[in-house]
Amino acid sequence: MKSIKASAPATVANVSCGFDIFGFAVEAPADEVIVTLTDKPGVTITKIIGDDGRLPLEASKNTCGVAVLEFLKAVNSKYGAEIILYKNLPLGSGMGSSAASSAAALVAINELHGNPLTREQLLPFAMESERIACGSAHADNVAPSLLGGFVLIRGYAPLDVATIPTPANLxxxxxxxxxxxxxxxxxxxxxxxxxxxxxxxxxxxxxxxxxxxxxxxxxxxxxxxxxxxxxxxxxxxxxxxxxxxxxxxxxxxxxxxxxxxxxxxxxxxxxxxxxxxxxxxxxxxxxxxxxxxxxxxxxxxxxxxxxxxx
Amino acid sequence: MKSIKASAPATVANVSCGFDIFGFAVEAPADEVIVTLTDKPGVTITKIIGDDGRLPLEASKNTCGVAVLEFLKAVNSKYGAEIILYKNLPLGSGMGSSAASSAAALVAINELHGNPLTREQLLPFAMESERIACGSAHADNVAPSLLGGFVLIRGYAPLDVATIPTPANLxxxxxxxxxxxxxxxxxxxxxxxxxxxxxxxxxxxxxxxxxxxxxxxxxxxxxxxxxxxxxxxxxxxxxxxxxxxxxxxxxxxxxxxxxxxxxxxxxxxxxxxxxxxxxxxxxxxxxxxxxxxxxxxxxxxxxxxxxxxx
Incomplete structure (x- = not known):
């Protein structure tokens, strides 16, 4: 079955004054994933490299696993997925580690399905995986990691995200x-x-x-x-x-x-x-x-x- | 002595979400003043038209009087001023009535002195007159009335004002x-x-x-x-x-x-x-x-x- 490699970058949420509403993506570090479609439904995380064994392999407890499960359910996919995660971001660092893993896995699984969803449409799945990681479905890391740039989360009911243009020299x-x-x-x-x-x-x-x-x-x-x-x-x-x-x-x-x-x-x-x-x-x-x-x-x-x- | 007529517009402060930080100017209504330089120091308000006699004629208690007194002191003027105020804005209306009077008087007195100060430099005098009018030296009416446009008051210590570009169709x-x-x-x-x-x-x-x-x-x-x-x-x-x-x-x-x-x-x-x-x-x-x-x-x-x- 088809495999795809994807990466998603670290992000800075809050950006001083913008508590819970601002976040931007940087170029490095970035998490990488290899996602492979499988005929059997469900998601298996086959390997995680770089986490010193600290992240759960069980898909429903792992942010990239949850994100992919949510995606497969939403598009009513007949496939399952296997994921290898290269965990380059340090855990609990404040750089959006959990968000980067889900963002990478989501663009990979979306690509493997022929991109039925836009980046914005992938956001809720990544947010759901944030709930697993930290207890609240916040978007200030997943939105910039998925969309890139400097992002405003105006509000959540409904989710309202806007990209803020930034100067070239920043x-x-x-x-x-x-x-x-x-x-x-x-x-x-x-x-x-x-x-x-x-x-x-x-x-x-x-x-x-x-x-x-x-x-x-x-x-x-x-x-x-x-x-x-x-x-x-x-x-x-x-x-x-x-x-x-x-x-x-x-x-x-x-x-x-x-x-x-x-x-x-x-x-x-x-x-x-x-x-x-x-x-x-x-x-x-x-x-x-x-x-x-x-x-x-x-x-x-x-x-x-x-x-x-x- | 020289006389100058000036006007300053009504303003909308707060603009829903921007409590104490946003304000914008409209085209009408606007207050008008005629300011005349005098050889004798001090400020006299000779007439107020349109206030039904409700505003004080005493310069130190009237917003345009206070603003002009502050200006004359700041530029160390050898002149005084006489002011006629055409009060077109309703009092206590939430349209920046007190701010419009001071803004108009300030651009007039500045012009009569050959414009030694920029609009931004006039702001503190107008803010001082807001203190007389409502007990706090806020800038969210005086700044847009003086500068025009949609204005952000980022902060007060020190005063930091920026104009926000707005679309043509608003x-x-x-x-x-x-x-x-x-x-x-x-x-x-x-x-x-x-x-x-x-x-x-x-x-x-x-x-x-x-x-x-x-x-x-x-x-x-x-x-x-x-x-x-x-x-x-x-x-x-x-x-x-x-x-x-x-x-x-x-x-x-x-x-x-x-x-x-x-x-x-x-x-x-x-x-x-x-x-x-x-x-x-x-x-x-x-x-x-x-x-x-x-x-x-x-x-x-x-x-x-x-x-x-x-």
């Missing part, structure tokens, strides 16, 4: 310290109410971010990359966060914040060389805390998940 | 029922905290509104014109609000909400004829409640305050 630095937070845990820390004053600050920055990206106006992006809602609470779980942020900005970043629910930290810069210098400055701080870390520098990824070969 | 209907709310009173009704869930809904709509305006994407504007924070609380002070909103949307408006803190209601439409039909439908509802009302239909005003003659 580079992302991701620094991933080797410590793990569960999205479920770090979400739980947020308070159920916020002061209206903070909400107003946040929505000023959200609007500023969109205007800054679309005009583009880098100064406005810079001034808007602030989070008074989640960052003050979540940052306590990331050793040295504020020093690292300060160093990133000193090194020339427009701004710096927590990627998703952390512990990965992202920074945005207007040049690749600056983004690299920023990454070195950030990593140096983790070094001082004797925390190993990985640095990834890339442009914003306008493509999202892609087929690698037929 | 028309505003304003319906002003003859009842009066004080900004100070209607602001007081808002709660000091809001549920994070509502805050997230609101910031999704805020971002959607900006993306919708800038792309443009009228469907996205339509879906984003919702307010879960201020409208549910403020609308109780406006008789028939939800019926009127429903009728506006039935008549073809993209959306409908409270202008500023009300009681004026605004609606946005993609055509002038639709905006007119929408206005009639809204007014009909006020008629049924035996409330007199005025209807104004115009494009978004890209110019803002202007000099009428030298």
């Amino acid at each position: 580079f992302c630095t991701l620094v991933h310290p080797h410590l793990e937070l569960k999205t479920e845990d770090s979400r739980r820390v947020l308070k159920p109410t916020i002061p209206i004053k903070d909400a107003i600050t946040q929505w000023g920055n959200i609007a500023g971010m969109v205007v800054g990206l679309m005009k583009p106006d880098y100064g406005l992006i810079q001034r808007s990359l602030n989070d008074v809602v989640a960052e003050p609470i979540r940052s306590v779980l990331i050793p040295g966060f504020y020093t690292i942020k300060e160093e990133a900005i000193k090194a020339g970043a427009l701004g710096c914040g927590i990627s998703g629910s952390g512990p990965t930290i992202f920074a945005l810069s207007t040049e690749r060389t600056i983004a690299q210098t920023v990454g070195e400055a950030m990593q140096k701080q983790f070094d001082l805390l004797q925390l190993k870390s990985d640095v990834f520098v890339s442009k914003i990824n306008g493509e999202g998940a892609m087929i690698l070969k037929g | 028309f505003c209907t304003l319906v002003h029922p003859h009842l009066e709310l004080k900004t100070e009173d209607s602001r007081r009704v808002l709660k000091p905290t809001i549920p994070i869930k509502d805050a997230i809904t609101q910031w999704g709509n805020i971002a959607g509104m900006v993306v919708g305006l800038m792309k443009p994407d009228y469907g996205l504007i339509q879906r984003s014109l919702n307010d879960v924070v201020a409208e549910p609380i403020r609308s109780v002070l406006i008789p028939g609000f939800y019926t009127i909103k429903e009728e506006a949307i039935k008549a073809g408006a993209l959306g409908c909400g409270i202008s500023g803190s009300g009681p004026t209601i605004f609606a946005l439409s993609t055509e002038r004829t639709i905006a007119q039909t929408v206005g009639e439908a809204m007014q009909k509802q006020f008629d049924l409640l035996q409330l007199k009302s005025d209807v104004f239909v115009s494009k978004i005003n890209g110019e803002g305050a202007m000099i009428l003659k030298g």
